[in-house]
Amino acid sequence: MTSSVSAEARTIRIGSRKSQLALVQTHWVRDRLQESYPDRKFEIHTMSTQGDKILDVALAKIGDKGLFTKELEVGMLAGETDFAVHSLKDLPTNLPEGLMLGCVTERENPADALVVHEKHKDKQLETLPEGAVVGTSSLRRLAQLRHHYPHLEFKDIRGNLNTRLAKLDEGNYDAIILAVAGLQRLGMGDRIHQAIPAEVSLHAVGQGALGIECREGDTEILELLKAIEDVPTTQRCLAERAFLRSLEGGCQVPIGVNTSIEGDRLTLTGMVASIDGQQLVKDTVSGNTADAETLGVTLANRLREQGATEILEVIFREIAR
Template sequence: MSTTLQPALTTLNIATRQSPLALWQAEHIRDRLLALYPELTINLLKIVTKGDKILDTPLAKIGGKGLFVKELEQAIYDKQADIAVHSLKDVPMQLPKGLMLGVYCKRASPTDAFVSNTYNSIDELPRGAIVGTSSLRRQCQIKAHRPDLQIKTLRGNVGTRLGKLDAGEYDAIILATSGLQRIELDARIRGELDIDICLPAVGQGALAIECREDDTEILALLAPLNNDQARIRLIAERALNRHLEGGCQVPIAAYAVLHAADAIDYENDDSGTTLWLRGRVGQTDGSELLKAEKRMALTGTQAEQEAQANQLGIEVATLLLADGAGAILAAIYHPE
């Protein structure tokens, strides 16, 4: 059954990057909206971002993953686009004035995928094996688990990264499980890293839709795509990162789940009313990995629970700061 649109809204423009994964994400949201509003015309505005152009330098040295969203945000400001679809883990913790995340979609797998043509798991890798990743978060946790491994920077879209693995430049590479699944490359996944070894990135596996704060018509249009449980979890994770003054390309991990108070079955469990948030901050060489966690029983309305989730993120971040996270992050932001 279609939803009745306001007469003034007949066309929607979606800003997107041009990588296969970004296009899948934009097309996925387009198709979901068309199922709700078949009379709507939806156009994709395909943009090449600075992050897509600079492929020979680690992201942490050129501004982080925010480089993948700035041009999309400018298109929204200029009203060339109404919305932008993002992988949430790429979205900076502080949004530009006047923009907001209008939708948090239901989360897909948050894990990291182990991809190799020779080995079945990270523990099977021989000493000194070369592992490719562009993420300082993955690097610090993998080095903490296997300090003997070599970590080598890996940039480019998914196809480019897999091509470098196939060319023998790496013994294994680590990619987001959800990204491979979305573009039907599940067969390349040898296994998913246990979250006890590699806690996910803030927002990993979730799509978010950015729009103008004052565009009430667009916000009403997007409302059916919101997932209340995912929104609560993701608000907690982003609050932790924000309180640590972390960006998208720092050795910070955070993962929140909802579970019943008497049954902690945390994998993909959105059925409970207790929010459990875990966070980590580590040295990039794996020599130190700080861990903190806390649970909070949620009460009240959706808005009240979102406020509680935000507070939980701040509290777990405060625990990490008390253990020395600030010094670790300061050394990364301001190396001598």
């Protein structure tokens, strides 16, 4: 009897990055779990990741295997924390041995957002003047926007969300591209000048959703996480992650997706583009939601037939330089 009481009373330790957005997301997860389990105690442990510390190098140049996740994963494997909250788009598709994706939460709007300097408040992405400087740290956004708007100039931008907005407002950029979900979660939805349509910019794999990573076989934690799991978002993200994994692409490669579910039918669109935007291959598959991961693999194979492998090989060589 005593052992079951002590097990129920165990404090659940949640790992999180220290950034403002990461903490907002982690507090949201903790609060939802606290509502579902009022008798349990949840504690947040924060740490800085490599991606938080290196701010003067383009993300693609650092490499992305666990760029924003490795330190959190070490903490879980060492038993210091029980699970970690990630922006799912930052979580690699191949996880370290002993860890698993335990839960995916309901997705916010996964679209990319155009945020403009005050002087361009009457413009949209398609009406920005020739030579306008657009800031983005994402090769995926860069490749697609170069493909559609070759007359614009693109410049790398790093730092947390507030830092990027400050650089924009100071006039270093005419516009910057951020995630709609991140701005909304931080209460900055009023800065979204335009949600960029999927026809122009397919979003990142997992964008807008939170991924909870935990130890494999930790039945207690997996049971707790069911309270915040969203099944349709999970199905969509499993398809997207299988697509990315099959192409052997990472978070920093120009691979974009879009998914939707109607009834039990899942539709997945994916694209691969060269960094200069000159080459872009894109296709769509549909099938049963129960076959989400198979659909992702099928779409990856289709894009390979259209030249995706060759495009990615060139990109990996460019990044490695």
